[in-house]
Amino acid sequence: MLLIGEASKLSGASVRxxxxxxxxxxxxxxxxxxxxxxxxxxxxxxxxxIKQAQLLGFSLTELQQIFSLPTVxxxxxxxxxxxxxxxxxxxxxxxxxxxxxxxxxxxxQISSCLVQQGDCSTSLIPS
Numbered sequence: 001m002l003l004i005g006e007a008s009k010l011s012g013a014s015v016r017x018x019x020x021x022x023x024x025x026x027x028x029x030x031x032x033x034x035x036x037x038x039x040x041x042x043x044x045x046x047x048x049x050i051k052q053a054q055l056l057g058f059s060l061t062e063l064q065q066i067f068s069l070p071t072v073x074x075x076x077x078x079x080x081x082x083x084x085x086x087x088x089x090x091x092x093x094x095x096x097x098x099x100x101x102x103x104x105x106x107x108x109q110i111s112s113c114l115v116q117q118g119d120c121s122t123s124l125i126p127s
Contacts, residue, residue, distance in 0.1 A: 007039040011047035
C-alpha cells in the first residue's frame with residue numbers, strides 16, 4: 001500500500017499528473033483511506049503505461065478511448081492505433097529529411113557565396 005507521493009516516485013509521474021489521470025478516468029481502481037489515495041503495484045504499472053504511451057505520442061484523450069474499451073476490442077483497436085502512430089512518425093521523418101536537405105542546400109550556398117563574394121544578402125534572396 002502506497003500513498004500518492006510514493007506512487008509518484010515509483011512511477012515517475014508527478015503527483016499532479018496522477019491526480020489528473022484519476023480525475024479523467026484513467027485510474028479507476030485507486031482505493032481510499034479517508035481522503036488518502038492508496039496505490040498498489042498494479043496502479044503503478046498503469047501509471048507507467050500511461051507515461052510510456054504519452055512518450056509514444058498518445059494523448060490522454062486517446063488513452064481514455066482505449067481504456068474504455070472492453071478487453072476483446074482493446075487489443076485490435078490498440079494495434080490499429082499503433083499503426084497510425086507509425087505512419088505519422090514515418091511522414092514526420094520524411095518531412096524532417098526534406099527540411100534537412102534544404103538546410104544543407106542553403107548552408108552550401110551561403111558558404112560558397114561567402115568565399116566568392118563576402119556579402120550574400122542579394123544573391124540568396126529569391127526573386
